Amino acid sequence: GDSVTQMEGPVTLSEEAFLTINCTYTATGYPSLFWYVQYPGEGLQLLLKATKADDKGSNKGFEATYRKETTSFHLEKGSVQVSDSAVYFCALIKEGAEGSQGNLIFGKGTKLSVKP
Amino acid sequence: DAGVIQSPRHEVTEMGQEVTLRCKPISGHNSLFWYRQTMMRGLELLIYFNNNVPIDDSGMPEDRFSAKMPNASFSTLKIQPSEPRDSAVYFCASTHPGTETQYFGPGTRLLVL
Numbered sequence: 671g672d673s674v675t676q677m678e679g680p681v682t683l684s685e686e687a688f689l690t691i692n693c694t695y696t697a698t699g700y701p702s703l704f705w706y707v708q709y710p711g712e713g714l715q716l717l718l719k720a721t722k723a724d725d726k727g728s729n730k731g732f733e734a735t736y737r738k739e740t741t742s743f744h745l746e747k748g749s750v751q752v753s754d755s756a757v758y759f760c761a762l763i764k765e766g767a768e769g770s771q772g773n774l775i776f777g778k779g780t781k782l783s784v785k786p
Numbered sequence: 787d788a789g790v791i792q793s794p795r796h797e798v799t800e801m802g803q804e805v806t807l808r809c810k811p812i813s814g815h816n817s818l819f820w821y822r823q824t825m826m827r828g829l830e831l832l833i834y835f836n837n838n839v840p841i842d843d844s845g846m847p848e849d850r851f852s853a854k855m856p857n858a859s860f861s862t863l864k865i866q867p868s869e870p871r872d873s874a875v876y877f878c879a880s881t882h883p884g885t886e887t888q889y890f891g892p893g894t895r896l897l898v899l
Contacts, residue, residue, distance in 0.1 A: 702886050713790070713877055713890035714829075721886075759829065763886050773819060773842060774888060776829040 672697040676760045676777035683750055683784050691745040691780045693734075693760035701762040703727075703736055703743040704774065708757045717745075717758070750784045757781045788812075790891035792878050798897045804866040807894045810859055811880030819888060820853055820863050821877040829877075835861065868898045 677692040695703065702721045706714040718727030723738035732747045743760060760777040791810040799805055811818050819834040833843040835855045846853070850869070855861040865872055875895050879888040 704886075706890075711892075713892045714879075714888075715890070716887050719887070773831045773834050775831075778828040 672701065672762060672764050672775050674760050674762055674775055674777040676758075676780055678778075679757075679780040679782070681780060681782045683782070685752055685784055685786050686749045687784075689745070689747040689750045689754075689782070691758055691760075691782070693743045693745065693777060695741050695743065695760075695762050697741075697762055697764075700738075701764065703734070704761040704763070705732070705734055705743070705745050706759040706761060706776075708759065708779070710756070714759060750782070752784045752786055755782055755784045790878055790880055790889055792876075792891035792894050794894060795892065796895045796897075798899065799868055800899050801869055802867045803898075804864065805868045805872075805896060805898075807863040807865075807876050807878075807896070809861045809863070809878030809891060811861070811878070812882075812889055813859070814882060815880035815889070816858070816883045817881040818855060818861050819879040819881075820861070821879065823875045823877060823893070824873075832863070832876075868896075870898045872896065873898050 673696045704719045705717040707717045708714045718729040720727040720736035726735045734743050734745045757779045759779045761774045793808045817836050820832040823829045832845045833853045838855045853863045875893045877893045879890045
């Protein structure tokens with residue numbers, strides 16, 4: 671079945687360091703891909719998404735490119751801040767039954783801690 | 787917009803008791819999702835509704851769990867009887883028609899003693 675695999679955490683970086691969180695997926699067809707972020711004590715928020723091959727999603731300095739050939743959607747940011755400390759989830763959307771809205775399939779999450 | 791609203795935010799109960807979690811989706815959204823988050827299993831979809839109709843409940847753990855959506859603005863997730871292994875954070879999310887972005891509520895942190 672469809673699945674998402676992302677790098678194990680936790681990841682600890684110093685402020686202004688470069689961030690990469692790897693994500694690969696297994697899916698039939700052409701799923702849309704997402705990165706969600708969860709700040710402590712809160713629900714998940716959409717960070718960025720890409721809906722087709724070679725699309726680049728970006729938001730708040732984060733970027734991820736939909737690579738169909740490598741089935742990957744790695745998250746990157748050139749210079750992290752303390753406020754980026756959170757858990758990051760890679761996800762794909764599975765097409766719903768009979769054309770209905772599908773559900774998200776999440777990776778396990780990667781906890782990022784950024785130190786000043 | 788107030789976003790997705792969940793209540794209660796925290797619930798502590800004893801094993802065997804009935805627990806009811808509530809969710810109010812964003813107005814105008816037509817799909818609603820219930821997720822469970824634990825350290826061991828991560829985020830799991832329990833059930834989702836489209837236009838108030840349950841579409842996929844294959845993630846519901848067992849008969850002790852039930853979910854309803856009597857109208858477009860309200861859904862409940864009930865656990866009866868509750869067990870310690872049900873301790874988790876339960877999230878509700880909703881989506882607008884024609885979009886894929888899910889908006890999550892703040893979650894209900896459930897502890898079953």
